[in-house]
Amino acid sequence: MLIKCVILQGALSLDFCALSTAKGMELIMKKIFIVIISIMMLFTTVPAFAQTQTDENTGIVQNDHQKNIMRAYGLTEDEINNLTLEKLRDVMNNGKIKYPSYLVKETPSHKNNLTKDLERKIKAKGLTDQQIDALGDMGFMPEEIVSLDTENIKDKLKDTEIPFTTSVLPSVTTSATPPSGYHCVNQVPDNGGTDEWFHPNVDVSTAAVDFYVEASKYAAKYIFNDTSLSNLRYSYYLWGEWGEDANTTWCHEGVDLQYVPNNNRAVRLNMKGNVTYSDGYYLNVYDPILKVTYNYQHLTNMPTFTVGQYLTVGTIIGYQNPGDAHVHTQVESGNCGTTIYSGRDLNLQCIEPYAKMIYWI
Numbered sequence: 420m421l422i423k424c425v426i427l428q429g430a431l432s433l434d435f436c437a438l439s440t441a442k443g444m445e446l447i448m449k450k451i452f453i454v455i456i457s458i459m460m461l462f463t464t465v466p467a468f469a470q471t472q473t474d475e476n477t478g479i480v481q482n483d484h485q486k487n488i489m490r491a492y493g494l495t496e497d498e499i500n501n502l503t504l505e506k507l508r509d510v511m512n513n514g515k516i517k518y519p520s521y522l523v524k525e526t527p528s529h530k531n532n533l534t535k536d537l538e539r540k541i542k543a544k545g546l547t548d549q550q551i552d553a554l555g556d557m558g559f560m561p562e563e564i565v566s567l568d569t570e571n572i573k574d575k576l577k578d579t580e581i582p583f584t585t586s587v588l589p590s591v592t593t594s595a596t597p598p599s600g601y602h603c604v605n606q607v608p609d610n611g612g613t614d615e616w617f618h619p620n621v622d623v624s625t626a627a628v629d630f631y632v633e634a635s636k637y638a639a640k641y642i643f644n645d646t647s648l649s650n651l652r653y654s655y656y657l658w659g660e661w662g663e664d665a666n667t668t669w670c671h672e673g674v675d676l677q678y679v680p681n682n683n684r685a686v687r688l689n690m691k692g693n694v695t696y697s698d699g700y701y702l703n704v705y706d707p708i709l710k711v712t713y714n715y716q717h718l719t720n721m722p723t724f725t726v727g728q729y730l731t732v733g734t735i736i737g738y739q740n741p742g743d744a745h746v747h748t749q750v751e752s753g754n755c756g757t758t759i760y761s762g763r764d765l766n767l768q769c770i771e772p773y774a775k776m777i778y779w780i
């Protein structure tokens with residue numbers, strides 16, 4: 420771009436004295452020609468940036484976080500570098516998670532400078548990955564974790580236990596019979612519960628469930644603007660899970676996220692798009708790039724939004740509703756402008772939300 424500007428500047432330095440001769444006129448014409456070519460070169464460069472993420476026929480530009488989501492889906496570097504919007508939508512809607520660790524690696528900030536040597540020393544203390552994450556979320560650098568003695572670590576981790584007792588959500592009644600065809604997940608990570616049942620269409624492989632939990636954690640941190648895990652619940656009612664609110668006759672269409680310390684936490688928008696429905700409690704926003712509608716429920720004190728209004732990532736869309744004590748978020752395929760139910764029967768109608776919940780944040 421700098422070179423182009425220099426060429427343009429040189430070409431613009433016209434010698435008006437040369438206008439009096441035929442040879443001078445030829446020189447002027449040449450210079451005008453160079454100016455036109457230079458301007459054309461400038462305009463062929465700028466739209467190449469402008470059309471990223473909107474032109475289906477053009478490769479799209481992704482940041483490191485978005486590339487890691489693609490890597491988690493198993494795409495090669497070549498596929499990522501030549502990604503089209505059509506391919507992106509296909510991956511997000513039909514892809515299978517193969518390597519959730521790409522997301523795990525980037526979520527805890529303390530792992531950014533975790534060398535192999537430090538990792539070995541930390542592991543030698545007998546800490547689980549979750550405990551190491553918790554210490555990192557509390558602000559401890561890897562070197563500090565190495566220097567802490569075991570008693571000190573135990574003391575610090577006491578505060579990271581997620582306090583289930585503060586929840587108003589009941590658990591599934593143990594006497595209920597799981598629906599036929601549903602899959603059982605023996606242990607959902609991060610206090611997501613034991614023997615949890617999921618709709619037959621939900622991939623319950625270890626890689627997939629790990630990704631669901633990591634993506635929900637990532638989204639919860641952003642939505643509630645808090646990185647302390649002890650303040651967040653994010654794996655207790657996932658997409659396609661049976662038994663939310665002790666209701667055993669339908670499955671959950673979305674993901675429940677909770678801010679634990681208080682019910683009046685502001686909720687930030689984790690995507691961008693146009694409002695298609697808003698009533699102070701529900702909000703639907705359509706993302707024209709991924710072609711999906713994001714739905715939020717149980718909000719209160721929602722700002723007045725008008726249908727068609729464009730909302731940017733990070734917009735405050737309301738506050739966690741004290742009566743419900745969690746925010747329900749789900750994703751529906753296409754442009755939806757009406758109420759989306761969080762669950763009505765044992766059929767799973769909304770699409771897998773996880774990668775979409777975190778793609779823009």
Ligand SMILES: [Zn+2]
Pocket residue numbers: 656663671673674675746747748761
């Ligand atoms: Zn819910």
